[in-house]
Amino acid sequence: MARILVADDDAGIRSLLRELFEDEGFDVEEETNGATIIERLAGNNPPDLVVMDVRMPDVSGLDVLRKLSDTRDGPFPIIVMTAYGSASTAIDAIQFGAYDYVTKPFDLDDVLLRVQRFFERQALANEVQKLRALAERDPNEYIIGNSPTMQEVFKTIGRVARTDSTVLITGETGSGKELVATTIHRNSGYAHGPLVKVNCAALPETLLESELFGHEKGAFTGAIAQKKGHFERANRGTIFLDEIGEMTLSTQKKLLRVLQEREFERVGGTVPVKVDVRVITATNKNLPQEVRDGAFREDLYFRLNVIEIYLPPLRDRRDDIPLLVEHFLHKHRLNSSASPTQISAGAMRMLIDHEWPGNVRELENTIERAIVMAQGGIITEDLITFSSTDQGHFIDIASTVRNRTPMREVLQDVERQMIREALRQASGDRVAAASVLDLSIDELTAMLNNYGISLEASVV
Numbered sequence: 001m002a003r004i005l006v007a008d009d010d011a012g013i014r015s016l017l018r019e020l021f022e023d024e025g026f027d028v029e030e031e032t033n034g035a036t037i038i039e040r041l042a043g044n045n046p047p048d049l050v051v052m053d054v055r056m057p058d059v060s061g062l063d064v065l066r067k068l069s070d071t072r073d074g075p076f077p078i079i080v081m082t083a084y085g086s087a088s089t090a091i092d093a094i095q096f097g098a099y100d101y102v103t104k105p106f107d108l109d110d111v112l113l114r115v116q117r118f119f120e121r122q123a124l125a126n127e128v129q130k131l132r133a134l135a136e137r138d139p140n141e142y143i144i145g146n147s148p149t150m151q152e153v154f155k156t157i158g159r160v161a162r163t164d165s166t167v168l169i170t171g172e173t174g175s176g177k178e179l180v181a182t183t184i185h186r187n188s189g190y191a192h193g194p195l196v197k198v199n200c201a202a203l204p205e206t207l208l209e210s211e212l213f214g215h216e217k218g219a220f221t222g223a224i225a226q227k228k229g230h231f232e233r234a235n236r237g238t239i240f241l242d243e244i245g246e247m248t249l250s251t252q253k254k255l256l257r258v259l260q261e262r263e264f265e266r267v268g269g270t271v272p273v274k275v276d277v278r279v280i281t282a283t284n285k286n287l288p289q290e291v292r293d294g295a296f297r298e299d300l301y302f303r304l305n306v307i308e309i310y311l312p313p314l315r316d317r318r319d320d321i322p323l324l325v326e327h328f329l330h331k332h333r334l335n336s337s338a339s340p341t342q343i344s345a346g347a348m349r350m351l352i353d354h355e356w357p358g359n360v361r362e363l364e365n366t367i368e369r370a371i372v373m374a375q376g377g378i379i380t381e382d383l384i385t386f387s388s389t390d391q392g393h394f395i396d397i398a399s400t401v402r403n404r405t406p407m408r409e410v411l412q413d414v415e416r417q418m419i420r421e422a423l424r425q426a427s428g429d430r431v432a433a434a435s436v437l438d439l440s441i442d443e444l445t446a447m448l449n450n451y452g453i454s455l456e457a458s459v460v
Contacts, residue, residue, distance in 0.1 A: 034059030171311030174361030193237025219268025245285035
């Protein structure tokens with residue numbers, strides 16, 4: 001129970017505020033002297049919030065704020081009460097570190113609203129702190145970012161984690177949507193239950209319904225026994241439906257019923273199964289466009305999109321790349337007793353300048369590969385190789401020209417990447433790789449020597 005200290009030399013106002021706050025479930029204490037307030041806030045068991053009149057005998061409310069500002073940074077958990085029209089006093093109170101102020105005569109609803117906002121902000125700050133502490137405890141589930149966009153993501157997670165609202169996480173492939181879902185679950189009221197993760201894109205349409213809702217014995221050929229689906233296994237916990245945009249319209253209809261009624265029937269069954277499940281979904285698709293194209297149900301979209309968390313692509317938060325690199329250098333040490341591999345400034349610049357079509361997942365793979373190739377040494381530019389993707393090797397022409405990179409270096413980099421990829425696809429077979437590249441074996445061998453490419457590096 002949060003404790004509020006009401007400080008005013010007017011007994012009538014103290015009594016009025018005590019009744020107001022106690023009716024809302026707060027533990028209320030009273031004080032009449034500013035000097036005592038300073039002692040209370042500096043003690044071992046300070047109140048959670050002080051609602052304090054600016055005019056008090058002995059030490060005024062402004063004096064309290066002045067003295068506190070000498071010993072600690074604000075804002076302080078203090079709401080100041082000032083006389084109507086005392087604009088200068090109110091401004092001084094905020095500048096000295098008060099959280100907020102109300103004017104006398106005050107409206108009780110307004111006072112209560114400001115108190116509730118204070119505790120809501122405190123709860124949000126606590127949630128953000130818990131997320132950071134979780135990240136330090138569990139490096140495998142670390143959501144990293146000091147960029148403004150990621151700080152907003154952290155704040156949103158802090159706001160929604162304790163609710164049971166359905167969350168839709170959007171963003172490109174590899175941006176960390178599963179980590180966000182895991183973090184929400186671990187900080188939610190469903191944390192005591194299981195977290196069941198389902199990749200909707202990995203299940204064929206014929207199996208998806210059975211996997212989600214289970215089936216009865218004899219429901220179809222091969223159904224030799226009753227089977228519980230993912231929703232039943234997630235009961236009293238969280239189900240994370242990744243790639244929700246890949247779900248067929250018929251399965252979408254059944255999912256909508258689960259969200260609306262919290263019950264379903266197993267395939268081949270007639271008895272409703274009730275569940276208490278927190279639902280989190282994710283997609284890299286543009287669901288509003290999918291709705292317009294008739295590929296996704298509009299009613300389901302609105303059910304899923306109660307709270308949306310958008311994860312920005314890595315190229316839009318390049319300031320976070322050094323932090324992520326440092327984390328992955330620690331995470332993928334060669335062994336538990338080894339020191340983290342170091343990275344050169346040039347290699348770091350390559351990572352920052354890359355477009356990262358595969359986002360954080362691609363960055364982690366790149367660092368892990370470079371650590372293996374460095375073998376305890378320093379990761380230099382020649383050890384940075386970018387993964388092949390459906391988009392091919394991306395060259396940011398604008399950035400390349402802006403940085404005055406010689407054309408010869410760019411062409412050499414393309415050759416190097418093509419050779420490595422050909423060797424990877426050929427599992428290190430130089431003859432096969434040369435054939436794919438339309439080179440003679442002598443030409444390929446000369447280029448391998450020239451670029452310092454090893455077969456081991458190419459097949460990692």
